[in-house]
Amino acid sequence: MTELLQALANGIIAGATIALPAVGLSMMYAVLRFPNFAVAGVASVGAYLAYIANVRWGLAPLATVPVAFVGAGLVGLACDWVGMRRLRRVPSSDGGLTVAIVSIAIMLALESILRFVFGNDLRSFDVPIMRDVTLAGIRVNPQQFGNLGIAVAVTACLFLYFRYTRMGKAMRAVADNPTLARLKGIDPAVIAALTIFLGMGLAGVGGALLGIDTSIDPLTGSRFLLTFFAASVLGGLSSPAGAVIGAVAIGVAEEVALIWLPPTYRSAVGFVAIFLFLTFRPQGLMGRR
Amino acid sequence: MPNLPYRRRFLKLAAAGAALGAQPYILRGAYAQSGEPIMLGALSPLSGSGAQYGPPMQQAIAAVVDEVNAAGGVLGRQIKLVREDCQTNPEAAVRAARKLIDVDKVVAIIGIWSSPVTQAVAPLCWESKTVIACASGADNLTHLPHQGYLFRTQPTTTLQGRKFGEFAVEQGARKVVYLSPQTPFVQSMTDNMAKAMAAAGGSVTALVYEDKKASYRTEVDKALAGKPDMLVLGGYVADTSVLVKDLYRAGYQGKMLSYAYTVNKQLIDSVPKETVEGIFTIAPSPAADGTAYARLKKIVNSDSPDPYTAQAYDHADLVIMAMAQARNASGEAIKDAIRKLAADGGQRVDNAAAGVKILAGGGSVDYVGASGPCRFTEIGDVAEASFRYEQVKGGKPVLLKIA
Numbered sequence: 001m002t003e004l005l006q007a008l009a010n011g012i013i014a015g016a017t018i019a020l021p022a023v024g025l026s027m028m029y030a031v032l033r034f035p036n037f038a039v040a041g042v043a044s045v046g047a048y049l050a051y052i053a054n055v056r057w058g059l060a061p062l063a064t065v066p067v068a069f070v071g072a073g074l075v076g077l078a079c080d081w082v083g084m085r086r087l088r089r090v091p092s093s094d095g096g097l098t099v100a101i102v103s104i105a106i107m108l109a110l111e112s113i114l115r116f117v118f119g120n121d122l123r124s125f126d127v128p129i130m131r132d133v134t135l136a137g138i139r140v141n142p143q144q145f146g147n148l149g150i151a152v153a154v155t156a157c158l159f160l161y162f163r164y165t166r167m168g169k170a171m172r173a174v175a176d177n178p179t180l181a182r183l184k185g186i187d188p189a190v191i192a193a194l195t196i197f198l199g200m201g202l203a204g205v206g207g208a209l210l211g212i213d214t215s216i217d218p219l220t221g222s223r224f225l226l227t228f229f230a231a232s233v234l235g236g237l238s239s240p241a242g243a244v245i246g247a248v249a250i251g252v253a254e255e256v257a258l259i260w261l262p263p264t265y266r267s268a269v270g271f272v273a274i275f276l277f278l279t280f281r282p283q284g285l286m287g288r289r
Numbered sequence: 290m291p292n293l294p295y296r297r298r299f300l301k302l303a304a305a306g307a308a309l310g311a312q313p314y315i316l317r318g319a320y321a322q323s324g325e326p327i328m329l330g331a332l333s334p335l336s337g338s339g340a341q342y343g344p345p346m347q348q349a350i351a352a353v354v355d356e357v358n359a360a361g362g363v364l365g366r367q368i369k370l371v372r373e374d375c376q377t378n379p380e381a382a383v384r385a386a387r388k389l390i391d392v393d394k395v396v397a398i399i400g401i402w403s404s405p406v407t408q409a410v411a412p413l414c415w416e417s418k419t420v421i422a423c424a425s426g427a428d429n430l431t432h433l434p435h436q437g438y439l440f441r442t443q444p445t446t447t448l449q450g451r452k453f454g455e456f457a458v459e460q461g462a463r464k465v466v467y468l469s470p471q472t473p474f475v476q477s478m479t480d481n482m483a484k485a486m487a488a489a490g491g492s493v494t495a496l497v498y499e500d501k502k503a504s505y506r507t508e509v510d511k512a513l514a515g516k517p518d519m520l521v522l523g524g525y526v527a528d529t530s531v532l533v534k535d536l537y538r539a540g541y542q543g544k545m546l547s548y549a550y551t552v553n554k555q556l557i558d559s560v561p562k563e564t565v566e567g568i569f570t571i572a573p574s575p576a577a578d579g580t581a582y583a584r585l586k587k588i589v590n591s592d593s594p595d596p597y598t599a600q601a602y603d604h605a606d607l608v609i610m611a612m613a614q615a616r617n618a619s620g621e622a623i624k625d626a627i628r629k630l631a632a633d634g635g636q637r638v639d640n641a642a643a644g645v646k647i648l649a650g651g652g653s654v655d656y657v658g659a660s661g662p663c664r665f666t667e668i669g670d671v672a673e674a675s676f677r678y679e680q681v682k683g684g685k686p687v688l689l690k691i692a
Contacts, residue, residue, distance in 0.1 A: 010506040010507050013504065014504045115336065120340035122526060129534060129561040129563065129564060131537070131538060132539060139539065213503065213504070217527060223527075255506075258507045258508070262497060263498040263508045263511065
């Protein structure tokens with residue numbers, strides 16, 4: 001029983017770290033209608049920005065989160081401006097495939113830029129490492145627990161923003177029905193830019209949390225691209241709330257399965273779970289249609 | 290036949306055109322005899338988990354090539370080095386190797402680092418009669434049907450596994466868990482460690498995990514469940530940096546043993562000191578007091594070039610000298626000549642430029658490289674190897690012994 005609860009706790013902690021970039025991916029899909037794979041590259045950029053803020057400027061880990069958010073958001077916007085903006089506007093019959101491929105190219109370019117500036121070396125944040133503490137028989141790590149808190153807080157802010165602000169409502173309106181939203185006088189270009197800023201900012205925070213927990217290198221983001229994408233798909237692709245649940249579900253499924261299976265099958269477990277789930281509910285957890 | 294003149298004229302023109310078009314080919318054929326450069330490929334990890342090792346490896350190879358070219362080349366021809374990045378990824382490596390073989394037409398691919406990459410690239414090489422030289426340890430590599438085209442300067446996993454097992458016993462460990470991602474050598478490492486430990490009543494359990502994960506908490510719980518007295522960390526730098534943190538968090542305070550390429554300077558510098566304190570490492574030792582190693586230090590401008598850089602230096606020396614030995618620069622000739630470079634009674638050399646000169650004058654050479662005496666067995670394994678034992682103390686690797 002303890003073993004199961006421990007695996008559950010491990011799964012939630014693992015899921016929380018991948019939840020933010022997955023939410024970013026889902027948000028952008030909801031509004032822009034293409035999977036923006038550049039999230040993986042921007043997550044790495046966020047991780048490096050937080051690293052600079054932490055190691056060079058001496059900011060506390062928590063204080064690096066806004067830096068990663070704003071920095072990654074701006075980088076994401078710049079990438080869109082340079083590479084995707086004009087393609088997005090071309091009405092195409094391929095369902096955004098061209099833009100999606102461009103976003104992969106942008107991810108690779110961002111990685112290469114990071115590699116050029118920082119090199120391939122692994123880098124660690126200046127965060128003291130702590131031993132786990134045992135709470136009711138479950139081991140948790142104070143610092144990983146803190147990361148979980150940050151992830152939960154950021155997600156909560158995001159949902160309050162969607163629920164109560166004018167811009168948040170406008171974004172939901174565009175996601176719901178772009179034509180109708182335009183008739184109501186919502187400028188699609190402004191909403192697209194705002195969505196990209198927020199979505200990429202979330203990816204950046206996710207990268208920063210990964211960096212605080214582990215170590216970073218230029219491949220930090222792309223190493224987890226498949227997991228981000230899987231969480232987003234499981235959640236219904238265009239639902240930010242679904243992405244959170246999807247991420248935690250994948251985290252928990254992978255960890256709990258390890259009780260019976262050798263760890264080498266960990267990713268396979270996650271994907272078999274997605275496969276089975278989507279077979280019976282193709283629209284995902286929170287998807288419509 | 291009023292149109293005959295036209296037809297004749299057309300034929301004449303066509304013939305002239307064909308001759309003109311063919312000229313570059315004719316010229317090129319003649320040129321190849323005398324001075325077209327010999328193409329040599331270096332396929333090392335410039336990115337991915339081996340990214341730390343590839344650049345100095347290629348630097349050493351390039352320096353050898355430059356030196357030989359400056360001294361007049363080999364067989365009267367210059368050598369042209371083509372560098373490629375294997376990305377420490379077998380798929381990318383296959384694409385790069387295809388380009389080296391099909392487009393650049395290299396005679397040998399050298400400076401290969403990881404076992405999965407060697408395993409993927411080797412069949413392309415022997416099929417195209419291209420020599421392949423690697424610094425990979427997995428046992429099965431030399432058992433592939435490579436017809437002599439593959440040779441390696443890295444000791445096999447059989448030997449490394451035995452050394453790991455013996456060292457674990459020496460440290461008083463009886464119950465060892467070997468944590469490793471999926472590699473071609475995980476099984477043979479486990480078996481050979483177990484064999485070496487069995488005599489002392491010890492045992493080894495392997496726990497194969499997935500690399501590219503952000504957390505290994507559950508894996509760590511599994512590994513520690515049987516209360517082992519030593520953990521052997523068999524991964525690469527990126528996954529091991531996560532693993533040592535999770536081990537520390539879980540409160541593990543027992544002994545740890547790893548490869549020196551895993552717990553290397555990069556890893557030690559990038560994680561909190563206390564997570565790697567006391568870890569023992571084992572690595573194939575370069576011939577640190579040899580003259581070739583002294584030359585290598587100058588080339589790569591480092592006080593202690595790693596064993597793989599030393600091996601890459603030797604790959605370049607061996608392949609180039611083999612061309613001089615065989616008086617032929619084809620892959621087939623190189624593979625046959627490579628074993629004749631450690632001739633008994635030959636003149637002792639530590640670099641290709643000197644070796645080529647001796648061989649061109651009809652002499653024979655006894656090459657001792659930066660990684661040690663490069664004598665190879667029938668199937669291409671290096672015959673002799675010594676190991677370097679270190680321990681991380683106060684954030685720095687400290688030498689325990691070379692044996």
